[in-house]
Amino acid sequence: DAGITQSPRYKITETGRQVTLMCHQTWSHSYMFWYRQDLGHGLRLIYYSAAADITDKGEVPDGYVVSRSKTENFPLTLESATRSQTSVYFCASSEPGQGVHEQYFGPGTRLTVT
Amino acid sequence: KNQVEQSPQSLIILEGKNCTLQCNYTVSPFSNLRWYKQDTGRGPVSLTIMTFSENTKSNGRYTATLDADTKQSSLHITASQLSDSASYICVVSAIFGGGATNKLIFGTGTLLAVQP
Numbered sequence: 001d002a003g004i005t006q007s008p009r010y011k012i013t014e015t016g017r018q019v020t021l022m023c024h025q026t027w028s029h030s031y032m033f034w035y036r037q038d039l040g041h042g043l044r045l046i047y048y049s050a051a052a053d054i055t056d057k058g059e060v061p062d063g064y065v066v067s068r069s070k071t072e073n074f075p076l077t078l079e080s081a082t083r084s085q086t087s088v089y090f091c092a093s094s095e096p097g098q099g100v101h102e103q104y105f106g107p108g109t110r111l112t113v114t
Numbered sequence: 115k116n117q118v119e120q121s122p123q124s125l126i127i128l129e130g131k132n133c134t135l136q137c138n139y140t141v142s143p144f145s146n147l148r149w150y151k152q153d154t155g156r157g158p159v160s161l162t163i164m165t166f167s168e169n170t171k172s173n174g175r176y177t178a179t180l181d182a183d184t185k186q187s188s189l190h191i192t193a194s195q196l197s198d199s200a201s202y203i204c205v206v207s208a209i210f211g212g213g214a215t216n217k218l219i220f221g222t223g224t225l226l227a228v229q230p
Contacts, residue, residue, distance in 0.1 A: 042118065042203070042220025043158075090157050101207070101216045105157030 003027070006091050006106040013081050014114055021076045021109045023091030031094045032074040033103065034058075034066065036087040043090060049074055081113045116141045118206050118221035126227045131194055135224045137187040137204030145207040145216050149178050149189045152201045152223065161189070161202075194228045201225050 004025040013019045023032065030051050035043040035058075045058030047066040055066050063085060065077045078085055091106040118139045127133050139147070146165045150158035162171045162178040164187070170179050175192045191198055201223040207216040 040222060042205075042222050043218075044220075045217070092157075102160060102163065103218065105159070107157050108155070 004091060004093055004104055004106040006089075006109050008109060009107065010110050012112045012114060015081060015083060017081050019078050019081055019111070021078075021089055021091075021111070023074045023076070023106060025072055025074075025091075025093040025104075025106075027093060027095070027104075028071055029093035029095040029104075030071070031096065031101075031103075032068065033092040033094075034064070034074070034076045035090045035092065036060065036085075037090060037108075038087050046076065046089075078111075081111075083113050085111065086113045087111060116206075116208060116219045118204055118219050120202075120204050120221040120224050122224060123222070124225040124227070126229060127194055129194060129196055129228055129230050132190065132192050133194060133226065135189045135191075135202050135204075135226070137189070137221060139185050139187070139204070139206045139219070139221075141185075141206040141208050141219050143209045144182070145209045147178075147180055147187050148205040148207065148218075149176070149187075150203040150205055152203055154200070158203055158205075191226075194226075196228050196230060199226060199228045 007022045033048045034046040037043045044060050049055045049068040052071050089109045092103040094101050094103045121136045148163045149161045152158045161176050164180045177190045180187045203223040204221040206219050
């Protein structure tokens with residue numbers, strides 16, 4: 001049972017480059033989420049998706065783009081990376097109808113923008 | 115504004131000792147409160163989830179309490195082990211999207227170090 005995976009686990013890129021972080025889940029959960037985690041802040045929601053082809057902004061969406069053509073994949077793209085986007089990114093998934101909507105997190109991607 | 119505050123920011127205890135972590139929140143509309151454990155370099159993993167009507171829940175050596183009137187929660191760790199060294203994050207869930215899912219508001223965590 002692979003669960004939820006993210007790739008790459010570590011990425012260094014330069015300012016202005018486009019970079020895509022991948023997220024894949026094997027549970028067929030409807031909902032998927034992208035968070036970023038920075039020192040001094042709790043995890044903050046970037047984007048979420050309620051189903052394939054349905055996405056919506058979270059708390060900090062600027063500079064990010066998402067897509068969801070398949071239920072199991074939810075890539076996050078930084079179109080022109082900036083130093084302020086240096087962070088650890090977590091993907092999560094959940095399934096409505098399971099009571100408390102437990103979210104399951106991936107292992108994270110540490111992104112450094114130089 | 116929805117907020118979750120945790121204390122202390124960090125804590126060092128000796129192996130075998132007990133400790134209690136605190137969480138205060140202002141979140142509406144409240145759905146449930148969760149405690150997550152996050153090991154270094156890993157994603158958060160759920161320890162307990164409590165709804166409005168629950169005031170205590172245990173998961174092994176972890177016991178969480180919730181006082182919905184004062185909007186406070188605590189996580190008590192009994193007989194700590196070296197493997198308990200991690201960040202413990204209080205997360206309050208708000209009803210969102212017409213109830214279809216929950217919006218999670220994360221605290222900044224308490225970093226616990228258990229020393230031998």
